[in-house]
Amino acid sequence: MRQFLDRVYGLAEWLAMAALCLIALLVFAQVAGRVTDAGLALFGLPPYGFLVPSLAEIAGFLLVAASFLALAGSLRGGVQIRVTLAIGHLPPAARRAFEVAVLALAAAVAGFFFWYAVRLSADSLRFNEVSYGIVAIPLWIPQAAMAAGIGVFTVALLDDLTAALTGREPSYVTAAPDVTAGEEF
Amino acid sequence: MDLLTISLTLGVILLLLLASGLWVALALMVAGLAAIFLMVPVPPGAVMATTVWGAINSWDLAALPMFVWMGEILFRTRLAEDMFAGLAPWMRRLPGRLLHVNILGCAIFAAVSGSSAATTATIGRMSLPELDRRGYDERMAIGSLAGSGTLGLLIPPSIILIVYGAATEQSIARLFIAGIVPGLMLAALFMGYTAVWALFNASRMPDPDPRVPYLQRLWQTRRLFPILALIAGVIGSIYGGFASPTEAAVVGVVLSLLLSWFTGTLDHSTFVEALRNASRTSCMIVLILAGASVLTVAMGYTGIPRALAEFIAGMDLSPYALLAALTLFFVVLGCFLDGISIVVLTASVILPMVEAAGLDIIWFGIYLVLVVEMSQITPPVGFNLFVIQGLTGQNILKVAGMTLPFFLMMIVAVALIVLFPQLALWLPQTMLAR
Amino acid sequence: QTKWEMPVPYGDTNFHTRNIVQFADDVKAATNGGLEITVHSGGSLFKHPDIKNAVRQGLAQIGEILGSRLSNEDPVYEVDSIPFVATSYDDARKLYAASKETLAAKLQEQGLQLLFSVPWPPQGIYTKKEISSVDDLKGLKMRAYNAATERLAQLAGALPTQVEVPDLPTAFATGRVEAMITSPSTGANSQVWDFLSHYSDAQAWLPRNIVFVNQAAFDALPEDQRNAVIEAAAAAETRGWEASVKETDEKTQVLKDNGIAVSAPSEELKKGLTEIGAQMAAEWAEKAGDEGKAILDAYNN
Numbered sequence A: 001m002r003q004f005l006d007r008v009y010g011l012a013e014w015l016a017m018a019a020l021c022l023i024a025l026l027v028f029a030q031v032a033g034r035v036t037d038a039g040l041a042l043f044g045l046p047p048y049g050f051l052v053p054s055l056a057e058i059a060g061f062l063l064v065a066a067s068f069l070a071l072a073g074s075l076r077g078g079v080q081i082r083v084t085l086a087i088g089h090l091p092p093a094a095r096r097a098f099e100v101a102v103l104a105l106a107a108a109v110a111g112f113f114f115w116y117a118v119r120l121s122a123d124s125l126r127f128n129e130v131s132y133g134i135v136a137i138p139l140w141i142p143q144a145a146m147a148a149g150i151g152v153f154t155v156a157l158l159d160d161l162t163a164a165l166t167g168r169e170p171s172y173v174t175a176a177p178d179v180t181a182g183e184e185f
Numbered sequence B: 001m002d003l004l005t006i007s008l009t010l011g012v013i014l015l016l017l018l019a020s021g022l023w024v025a026l027a028l029m030v031a032g033l034a035a036i037f038l039m040v041p042v043p044p045g046a047v048m049a050t051t052v053w054g055a056i057n058s059w060d061l062a063a064l065p066m067f068v069w070m071g072e073i074l075f076r077t078r079l080a081e082d083m084f085a086g087l088a089p090w091m092r093r094l095p096g097r098l099l100h101v102n103i104l105g106c107a108i109f110a111a112v113s114g115s116s117a118a119t120t121a122t123i124g125r126m127s128l129p130e131l132d133r134r135g136y137d138e139r140m141a142i143g144s145l146a147g148s149g150t151l152g153l154l155i156p157p158s159i160i161l162i163v164y165g166a167a168t169e170q171s172i173a174r175l176f177i178a179g180i181v182p183g184l185m186l187a188a189l190f191m192g193y194t195a196v197w198a199l200f201n202a203s204r205m206p207d208p209d210p211r212v213p214y215l216q217r218l219w220q221t222r223r224l225f226p227i228l229a230l231i232a233g234v235i236g237s238i239y240g241g242f243a244s245p246t247e248a249a250v251v252g253v254v255l256s257l258l259l260s261w262f263t264g265t266l267d268h269s270t271f272v273e274a275l276r277n278a279s280r281t282s283c284m285i286v287l288i289l290a291g292a293s294v295l296t297v298a299m300g301y302t303g304i305p306r307a308l309a310e311f312i313a314g315m316d317l318s319p320y321a322l323l324a325a326l327t328l329f330f331v332v333l334g335c336f337l338d339g340i341s342i343v344v345l346t347a348s349v350i351l352p353m354v355e356a357a358g359l360d361i362i363w364f365g366i367y368l369v370l371v372v373e374m375s376q377i378t379p380p381v382g383f384n385l386f387v388i389q390g391l392t393g394q395n396i397l398k399v400a401g402m403t404l405p406f407f408l409m410m411i412v413a414v415a416l417i418v419l420f421p422q423l424a425l426w427l428p429q430t431m432l433a434r
Numbered sequence C: 001q002t003k004w005e006m007p008v009p010y011g012d013t014n015f016h017t018r019n020i021v022q023f024a025d026d027v028k029a030a031t032n033g034g035l036e037i038t039v040h041s042g043g044s045l046f047k048h049p050d051i052k053n054a055v056r057q058g059l060a061q062i063g064e065i066l067g068s069r070l071s072n073e074d075p076v077y078e079v080d081s082i083p084f085v086a087t088s089y090d091d092a093r094k095l096y097a098a099s100k101e102t103l104a105a106k107l108q109e110q111g112l113q114l115l116f117s118v119p120w121p122p123q124g125i126y127t128k129k130e131i132s133s134v135d136d137l138k139g140l141k142m143r144a145y146n147a148a149t150e151r152l153a154q155l156a157g158a159l160p161t162q163v164e165v166p167d168l169p170t171a172f173a174t175g176r177v178e179a180m181i182t183s184p185s186t187g188a189n190s191q192v193w194d195f196l197s198h199y200s201d202a203q204a205w206l207p208r209n210i211v212f213v214n215q216a217a218f219d220a221l222p223e224d225q226r227n228a229v230i231e232a233a234a235a236a237e238t239r240g241w242e243a244s245v246k247e248t249d250e251k252t253q254v255l256k257d258n259g260i261a262v263s264a265p266s267e268e269l270k271k272g273l274t275e276i277g278a279q280m281a282a283e284w285a286e287k288a289g290d291e292g293k294a295i296l297d298a299y300n301n
């Protein structure tokens, strides 16, 4: 089970990273196309006018996918921001109780969000919602990526809730966030 | 319940959730959902899904992870060390020395990036470790970074000026040009404060670098070449007509990868590590933006900001009193909402008021950006604070404390803009005179 | 008392928004405050791409969008945006009449009821140099934001180029785009004289905004309020078309006053554009099938 869950988190994170790379590749192709045209103009040749169709919309969709699929990884990496100033001063037992309560609330919100994200995607599929630019892209696809990311995030929160309930440290506490300066909080 | 009670209740709910250690993004979502649930007969979950989708599915926002990625790549090169080493001999005599790199770096980066979180994340990733290593005061390093990160909004390009221009049907070209002088002025104020602080706190400054002969100084300056080439490449891609400001972020990534490759720091593991960190950090910022969008749509439904603005409109104030009241109003609102949301939610009520008071709409745009960019550094909801907590592990209240002097400099800047409106208006009137 | 939320995409000073605010006031007055519509301008509640979904889901009860934004869902939505088919207000009115029933039926399939539709001023060509024939467009980087504008640029021999609206000033200034087609209204509102110099009043098409209401929300109203909404909508439509005509004159004058060289299209340009229009109309009719043909037939008779 442990191994399976870690694989799911890892897969989601790799997909998120791939989406970021894809944004960079598509945008770079468009910029390279303009540079090529400028080069052609230097030799008195007509521009080619290379176009990545619907670039702005596709980049937006990929950003959604990248952002939500990265959720579990960033939670478990200790990167998601929270304010532990107040609960940091509590005695260990009280702090653990807070940790459980916060995780339960977080999992509930994420699960609630997941359910409605799934509905949004299903709704878009049912009503054939598409993007409006040069290429008609069905909106349910990026919306499904968003829902999937939130789903994995919910699982990750439940995973940590289980850990907290059974007296283990949640993942984000043990992860050493990659801070560049200053002390740990 | 009346709006005041509701506003206070929501504020308290949000503070309690944050204090209990709930993740910031989720706390914002819960507060937004609660407001919708309590006050509006619509399904909160469906509103949340639609709103978050609309807020994150954005071309402008796509620049954010690219800039963060660029910072992560450069962090793994020797670029920052080279830059500081190249600058050090020249800045020995300037009080505050290399602390100014934060401010200048943000001001230059602001000419590429339209957002303040991206500016803070990218510059901070490089400058903070280096300032720390060289023994600079942490409070000043962090405070100056948080403060000057907001320059990303004032110095063009600027997402918030675009939003204001669209809402008021003003020329974006003019707004951009109008932001230049106030942006530089704010940078100068930050540098002035830093210099004065350094003069009065000489004991908290690291030992000065040894004096370097002039020729050797010139030779050391060669180490600035990579960073200058990078800046020239990214800014040049915009003004040479090769890339839009959003696309320039990717030019930055590609040039950084090239730089990393040339200097031998690029391999499979640094590439993956940089990409993974970028993905996680931008995911954190984006999720907070998503949470903020839920709170914003709740504010749109409940009409709280609009009602507060109408309250100010009803007071029938003189122009200066009106600006004082609006400044207070925006600063308070800015504690809980981000700058763009504030502009969008209040434009309808504020602008007729501003026109009636005989204020110039372009000038007001610059004033507004200056005031709402303070929201980036006021707790509990301030994006630069979150970014810096992510970079340093220092909690947002501590970061906000360190940033307070720079916040006060921004108040000074607001006062200067109000007293001397030509600071904003002179350049557009001169450049675009017809 | 019933409260409706109404997200609209454009700012408060836009003539569409002003018309809609008047509509909301009319409804409130006619129902003695029984139905109050809060207008959320400038995409402040939901952004333009999300407004239709929000109304369909009942997150807002009523909303406005640019109709041709939905062209990828069904060609019927872009019948008003086929270049050089209906180029005057009279023709646009005729085309609207010919297509209204189909349009309303399409919206009905999504649980939306069409209330009214108001056109933008006729679309013209903005450039940094004079355009006197289609040949002058050859090789120019022309803004394309959907399949139709891409095709139009291709047929004119221009290079279709994607630029987002907020990026237009920078894109023109740095040469990433050299020509765009939009209304004098949008041109004046975005103060194009800061970055370009010529406007050819080509009268390419008159795109319409559509205002629709969530069917379930509408049906839930008592009959007198429903009638009040329908009556106010009819008045808003009449008022909006008149305002649009006025807007055309006013905003064209604003362009002139700010030094834009405004020109009527030459015979040569008109001829070239009409040929492109005929081809695009044929292509559209093929894509839109029997429904499309029926609309064009009704319009042409």
Ligand code: NA
Binding pocket: B109, B110, B111, B112, B113, B114, B115, B151, B152, B153, B154, B155, B156, B157, B158
């Ligand atoms: Na900027």
Ligand code: NA
Binding pocket: B334, B335, B336, B337, B374, B375, B376, B377, B378, B379, B380, B381, B382, B383
């Ligand atoms: Na704030």
